Amino acid sequence: MNATTTTTATGTARLLPLLTWRYLSEYARRLVNLVLLAVVPVVFVTLSAGAIADFADALGGLTDLGTIEAATAGWAASLLAGIAGFFHVTGSREADRRLAAVGAGTLRVVVARLTSALGLALVAGAGALAALALRTGIADTPRVIGVTFLMALIYLGIGATVGALVRSEINGSLVVVFAWMFDVFFGPAMGGSAGIIRVFPLHFPTLVVTDVASGHAGPLGDLGISALWAAGALAVGTLALVATTRPAPLTAPRLHGRPHRIAVALRYGFRDYRRNLVLWVLLVGLPVVFITLSIAVTPDDPAPVELVEHGQRSLQILSMSDLHGAIMVPITVGFLAGLAGLFVALGSAEGDRRLVLAGYRPLEVLAARLGVILFAALLTTGVALAVTGASFTPQNWIVFAVANVLAAVTYGMIGVLVGPRLGLLGGLYVMLALPFIDIGIAQNAMFDAAPPAWAAFMPAHGAIRVLLDGAFTPTFDEYGALALAVAWLAGVTSVAAAQFHHLASPHHS
Numbered sequence: 001m002n003a004t005t006t007t008t009a010t011g012t013a014r015l016l017p018l019l020t021w022r023y024l025s026e027y028a029r030r031l032v033n034l035v036l037l038a039v040v041p042v043v044f045v046t047l048s049a050g051a052i053a054d055f056a057d058a059l060g061g062l063t064d065l066g067t068i069e070a071a072t073a074g075w076a077a078s079l080l081a082g083i084a085g086f087f088h089v090t091g092s093r094e095a096d097r098r099l100a101a102v103g104a105g106t107l108r109v110v111v112a113r114l115t116s117a118l119g120l121a122l123v124a125g126a127g128a129l130a131a132l133a134l135r136t137g138i139a140d141t142p143r144v145i146g147v148t149f150l151m152a153l154i155y156l157g158i159g160a161t162v163g164a165l166v167r168s169e170i171n172g173s174l175v176v177v178f179a180w181m182f183d184v185f186f187g188p189a190m191g192g193s194a195g196i197i198r199v200f201p202l203h204f205p206t207l208v209v210t211d212v213a214s215g216h217a218g219p220l221g222d223l224g225i226s227a228l229w230a231a232g233a234l235a236v237g238t239l240a241l242v243a244t245t246r247p248a249p250l251t252a253p254r255l256h257g258r259p260h261r262i263a264v265a266l267r268y269g270f271r272d273y274r275r276n277l278v279l280w281v282l283l284v285g286l287p288v289v290f291i292t293l294s295i296a297v298t299p300d301d302p303a304p305v306e307l308v309e310h311g312q313r314s315l316q317i318l319s320m321s322d323l324h325g326a327i328m329v330p331i332t333v334g335f336l337a338g339l340a341g342l343f344v345a346l347g348s349a350e351g352d353r354r355l356v357l358a359g360y361r362p363l364e365v366l367a368a369r370l371g372v373i374l375f376a377a378l379l380t381t382g383v384a385l386a387v388t389g390a391s392f393t394p395q396n397w398i399v400f401a402v403a404n405v406l407a408a409v410t411y412g413m414i415g416v417l418v419g420p421r422l423g424l425l426g427g428l429y430v431m432l433a434l435p436f437i438d439i440g441i442a443q444n445a446m447f448d449a450a451p452p453a454w455a456a457f458m459p460a461h462g463a464i465r466v467l468l469d470g471a472f473t474p475t476f477d478e479y480g481a482l483a484l485a486v487a488w489l490a491g492v493t494s495v496a497a498a499q500f501h502h503l504a505s506p507h508h509s
Contacts, residue, residue: 040429041076041128043437045069045135067210068189069136070144073128074151074209075184078202080429081121081152082176085159087425088117089241090172093164096245110241114234117160121152140211147209147223150230154201155180157233164240170343173428177339178286186293188212201229286336287384291328295391298324306450307468308477315449318472325392326400326471327444329384330407330464333377334435337408340376341415342427344369345500366500370493373416377408392471399470406485407463411435413492414459417499439464459488 096113100106125148129138138144159176166172183200184190188207198216205226207214214222301320306313381404394400414434419427441447442455443464455461462484469478 040080040433041073041124042131043433044076045072045128045131067212069132070139070209071189071206073125073132073144074148074205075180075202076131077121077125077128077148078151078155079177079180079432080124082155082159082180083173083425083428083432084120084124085117085156085237086163086172086176087159087169087428088120089113089160089163090166090169093167093244100245106242106245110238110245113241113245114160114238117156118153121156122149125149125152143211144209147205147226150226151202151205151209153230154205154233157230157235157237158201160237161233161240164237164244169424170339174339177428177432178290181290188214201233204229284379284383287329287332287380288387290332291325291384291387292390294328295321295325295388303446304449305445305468305472307473309473309475311477316472320446322392322471323446325388326394326467327439327446327464329381329388329404330460330467331435331439331444332384333381333404333408334411334439334460335432336380337373337377338411338415338431338435339428341373341412342419342424342431343415344373344376345416345419345496346424346427363497363501366497369416369500373412374409377412378405381405381408394471395474396470396476399476400467401470403463403467403470403485406466406489407439407460410459410463410485410489410492413489413496416496417492420499435460459492460485462486462488 092113096109100109129145129148132138132144155176158179162172162175166175183202184206187200187203189210204214204217204222208222208226217225220228298321302317303320303323304315305318305323307316381401385401385404411431411434415427415431418430421427422430438455438458439460442458443451443460445451445468451461451464462478462481465478465481466485469476469481
């Protein structure tokens with residue numbers, strides 16, 4: 001009996017490191033995933049810290065750039081840890097269940113999976129801290145390092161929980177991403193401190209890393225509650241993984257003139273995405289909540305903006321709340337349309353090749369897929385415009401709406417282009433970072449009256465100049481910007497169509 005027990009213990013000791021290594025190797029099979037896991041925090045901390053400090057100052061939050069920069073390291077690490085944890089779990093749910101069923105054991109598989117995910121969270125945290133050290137140095141090293149990794153662990157647990165419980169990669173990843181967005185942008189650093197905002201996971205860690213006492217942490221203190229959040233999130237993630245990794249019966253997935261064929265493909269494309277309730281709730285609900293809260297927390301202070309009127313470029317003083325209301329629309333629809341394009345392109349790749357084999361022409365299949373993306377972009381843009389219109393009235397609604405549609409559809413096409421090249425996880429990293437850097441920072445008139453020189457090379461530059469013209473001037477003058485926006489849309493659509501034609505070919509392997 002003792003010999004059997006010893007043999008079993010030895011086997012377990014050998015199996016855990018082996019499983020953990022195999023899980024990490026599986027993730028690293030796409031080198032771009034590891035590269036982006038380390039690079040995205042660097043970009044986030046380096047490019048966004050100053051802009052976020054200005055944003056926080058405008059909203060009545062923290063004004064010290066050093067403390068904001070320290071917080072951005074933890075925010076970046078938490079986002080990437082959450083996404084990595086989600087995909088690390090959801091992409092292997094059935095494989096892990098089969099592995100547990102053939103003798104590896106549920107608990108061993110779960111521990112190995114979480115241990116390998118922890119390695120990914122450590123990489124994300126190290127990349128964010130390295131960027132912070134290179135940019136400004138780390139003022140209070142033990143506190144900043146410790147809380148940065150606590151933030152990563154919190155969202156690693158959240159990502160693992162969502163990955164275990166939500167079957168759809170689209171739904172689950174959007175839940176993680178937008179939970180993080182609300183957590184950060186309505187957190188204490190941005191002036192949010194009351195009511196339900198206090199129960200967000202990063203509320204207390206953000207206060208600790210910025211060296212601000214909450215006054216409402218009780219006997220545990222801000223650091224104690226932060227550690228409790230990390231332990232609780234990992235515990236819930238472990239329980240969710242144990243419950244969903246237990247062996248269970250496997251179910252096999254179930255796989256029917258030109259205008260008519262396109263209509264049939266389009267109908268079935270919509271049927272697939274109509275079942276995705278969470279996606280449509282987010283496409284409709286996120287603009288309502290995010291834009292409403294953003295406008296509500298923005299003070300009515302003066303803000304200088306560079307505008308063109310009657311051919312003359314000049315600075316005009318506008319209301320900060322109006323400016324924020326206008327710029328939040330393209331930020332929101334750019335994110336959502338880009339993610340919709342990414343998921344449509346990747347989620348239908350195999351089905352598209354089957355349609356081509358069944359007799360469809362690639363352009364017919366492409367028209368159906370683009371129809372779904374266009375509908376999603378128009379839906380979320382329409383909702384965002386309606387929400388913004390409740391508190392802000394543009395000077396020219398038509399120009400304002402057209403500019404937002406151009407930004408949304410352009411990023412939808414970029415999502416189509418990026419997905420097959422970088423895969424789901426790498427594509428998601430890029431489609432989170434690119435709209436944020438482009439629309440949220442480079443083109444955002446809340447930070448600078450005129451965009452920096454490098455902003456002219458970003459996809460949304462023309463669309464945002466058109467948007468500002470339509471929002472704040474009675475006559476339209478930005479013809480060059482409109483041409484640039486249309487050129488960007490035509491260019492990325494052409495490249496995406498060529499890529500789609502190649503990938504949908506039955507000879508493509």
